[in-house]
Amino acid sequence: MSIPFSRDIPIGDGYDLVVCGGGPSGIPAALSAKRAGLKVLLIEQTGQLGGVGTSAGVSHLLGGRTKDNKHWCVAGIFKEIVEDLAARGGALNPVDIEGEQFSPHGWTGKVSNLTYGVPFDPIQMVALLDEKMLEAGVDVLFFTAMVDVVVEDGQVTHVVIFNKGGLLAIPTRAVVDATGDGDVAARSGCDFVKGREEDGLMTPATLMFHVDRVDQDVLASEIYNTGSNRFKELIQDLRDKGEWTFDYDIFITVQLQEKGTLMVNTTRICDVDGTDGRSLSNGMMQGRGEVSRLFALMQKHFPGFKDARIKMVAPVLGIRETRRIVGDYVYKVADVGDVLNFEDNIGFSGYGWDLPDPKKPSYQPMHVDAGAPKLKRMYTPIPYRVLVPKPIKNVICPGRAISVERHVLGPLREMGPCYAMGQAAGLASLQVVRDGVAFKDVDTDRLRDDLKVVGAVVDWHE
Numbered sequence: 475m476s477i478p479f480s481r482d483i484p485i486g487d488g489y490d491l492v493v494c495g496g497g498p499s500g501i502p503a504a505l506s507a508k509r510a511g512l513k514v515l516l517i518e519q520t521g522q523l524g525g526v527g528t529s530a531g532v533s534h535l536l537g538g539r540t541k542d543n544k545h546w547c548v549a550g551i552f553k554e555i556v557e558d559l560a561a562r563g564g565a566l567n568p569v570d571i572e573g574e575q576f577s578p579h580g581w582t583g584k585v586s587n588l589t590y591g592v593p594f595d596p597i598q599m600v601a602l603l604d605e606k607m608l609e610a611g612v613d614v615l616f617f618t619a620m621v622d623v624v625v626e627d628g629q630v631t632h633v634v635i636f637n638k639g640g641l642l643a644i645p646t647r648a649v650v651d652a653t654g655d656g657d658v659a660a661r662s663g664c665d666f667v668k669g670r671e672e673d674g675l676m677t678p679a680t681l682m683f684h685v686d687r688v689d690q691d692v693l694a695s696e697i698y699n700t701g702s703n704r705f706k707e708l709i710q711d712l713r714d715k716g717e718w719t720f721d722y723d724i725f726i727t728v729q730l731q732e733k734g735t736l737m738v739n740t741t742r743i744c745d746v747d748g749t750d751g752r753s754l755s756n757g758m759m760q761g762r763g764e765v766s767r768l769f770a771l772m773q774k775h776f777p778g779f780k781d782a783r784i785k786m787v788a789p790v791l792g793i794r795e796t797r798r799i800v801g802d803y804v805y806k807v808a809d810v811g812d813v814l815n816f817e818d819n820i821g822f823s824g825y826g827w828d829l830p831d832p833k834k835p836s837y838q839p840m841h842v843d844a845g846a847p848k849l850k851r852m853y854t855p856i857p858y859r860v861l862v863p864k865p866i867k868n869v870i871c872p873g874r875a876i877s878v879e880r881h882v883l884g885p886l887r888e889m890g891p892c893y894a895m896g897q898a899a900g901l902a903s904l905q906v907v908r909d910g911v912a913f914k915d916v917d918t919d920r921l922r923d924d925l926k927v928v929g930a931v932v933d934w935h936e
C-alpha cells in the first residue's frame with residue numbers, strides 16, 4: 475500500500491558540490507574539492523565525522539600500508555590525517571613500529587592479516603576532522619540526512635535534506651555519494667545490487683565495543699604460547715559447557731592507541747539489512763545484549779580481561795555490506811588476481827580478502843576456497859571507473875558501495891582505500907563542475923596528475 479506525498483519545500487543556498495556522508499570516503503572528497511576551490515557542503519546524519527571509524531567504534535585504519543610495511547599505498551589526505559593525529563598522541567603511526575608480532579597495529583607476521591593498521595582514539599580523531607573542515611572552509615551540516623534528490627535530464631539538480639529545521643532542497647552541480655550505502659545513487663535511479671546473488675544476504679554486522687584496563691602482557695603471553703589470537707579452543711570448551719551460545723567462534727581484538735585499551739570486534743549479527751530501519755534497530759538491540767553477555771565471559775575466562783572495563787559501546791551498528799552500484803565496469807574477483815595495472819588507477823589497498831559468510835560468521839569463503847585468486851602484488855589497484863554509477867551523470871560513489879563483485883569489497887572496503895577513493899572523487903568533481911562533463915567522461919590522466927600533485931599514490935612502488 476502507498477499514499478501520494480507531495481509538498482513544496484524551501485530551497486537553500488546552492489553549492490558546486492554536495493558530499494553526502496562524512497566517513498572515510500566523504501571526508502577526503504569534501505576536503506580535496508574545497509581545497510581546490512569548489513564551494514562544498516558536507517552533510518552527515520550523525521553529530522560527528524569519521525563514519526564507521528568513529529561512530530561505529532572501528533578505530534583502526536587498515537589498507538593504507540603495504541603488507542611489508544615499507545610503503546604507504548594510500549597517502550594524500552589519509553597520510554596527512556594519520557601523521558597529524560599521531561603527532562598529537564591520538565594515533566600510532568605504523569612507520570614507527572619495530573616488527574613485533576603482538577602489536578597495536580594488528581597481529582603482524584604470520585599470526586594475522588591485520589597487518590600495519592593505524593589504531594586511533596576516536597575522540598581525538600573527531601576533533602581533528604572538525605579542525606580540518608574549519609581550516610579548509612567546508613560547510614558542514616550535522617544531524618542532517620540526505621532523504622531524496624530532484625533529477626532532471628539525467629542530472630541531480632537538488633539534494634533534499636532533512637534535519638531539525640525540516641526539509642530543504644539544496645541546488646548543486648555535482649554530488650558525492652559517500653553514504654556507504656549508495657543512498658544517493660539508489661534515490662536518483664542508478665543501477666545497484668545488494669548482497670549475495672543467490673539470496674540477497676549480506677555479510678554479518680558487528681556491534682563494536684572498546685574496553686580498557688586490560689592486562690595486555692597476560693593476553694599477549696597467552697597468544698605467544700598458543701600461537702593463536704582467536705581463542706578457538708577456549709571458545710569450543712565454553713560452547714561444550716553451554717556457556718558460549720553465539721553464532722561465531724572466534725575472538726577478535728585490536729589494541730588501540732593506548733596499551734590496555736582494546737577494540738573488541740567479535741560480535742557477528744546475521745540477517746541485518748543496513749538499508750532497513752527496522753532491521754538496524756533489531757540489530758542494535760541484539761548487539762547490545764550480546765556485548766553484555768560476551769563481556770561477562772571475557773572477564774571470567776579470557777586471559778587479561780579480569781579487571782577490564784567497558785569504555786564505550788558503539789552507538790551505531792557496524793555494517794560491512796549493503797548496496798553496490800553497477801557501473802559500466804564491475805571489478806571482478808578474477809581481475810584482482812589478474813589485472814596488474816589499470817590506466818585509470820586512482821589508488822590502492824594494502825589489505826586482503828575479508829568478507830565473512832552471511833550465515834556462518836566465522837567462516838571466510840575467500841580464505842579457504844581453492845578458487846580464490848592469490849593476490850599477485852602486495853596491494854590491489856583501484857580503477858576510477860568503479861566509482862562511477864549509471865545512468866546519472868553528476869553523481870560519483872566512492873567507498874564501500876562501489877561497482878565490484880561482492881568479494882572484491884574484502885580489499886577495497888577498508889578505510890585506507892576509502893580515503894583514496896574519496897580524494898579521487900573530490901578532485902574528479904573539479905572537471906564535472908568546471909568543464910561540465912559527466913563523471914564517466916572525466917579525463918583520468920588529468921585526474922591522476924591532480925592526485926599526484928596532492929601527494930596521492932596512483933602508481934606502483936617498484
Ligand SMILES: Cc1cc2nc3c(=O)[nH]c(=O)nc-3n(C[C@H](O)[C@H](O)[C@H](O)COP(=O)(O)OP(=O)(O)OC[C@H]3O[C@@H](n4cnc5c(N)ncnc54)[C@H](O)[C@@H]3O)c2cc1C
Nearest residue numbers: 495497498499519525526536619620654792793873874889
Ligand atoms: C565491524 C566492522 C569492522 C571493520 N574493521 C575495519 C578495520 O579494522 N579497519 C578498516 O580500515 N576498515 C574496517 N572496516 C571497514 C570500514 O570501516 C568501512 O568499510 C568504511 O568505513 C567505509 O567507508 P565509507 O565512507 O564508504 O562509509 P562509512 O564509514 O559508513 O561512512 C558513511 C557516513 O555517511 C553517513 N550517512 C549514511 N547515510 C547517510 C545519509 N542518507 N545522509 C547523511 N549521512 C549519511 C554515515 O552516518 C557515515 O558517517 C570495518 C567495518 C565494519 C562494519
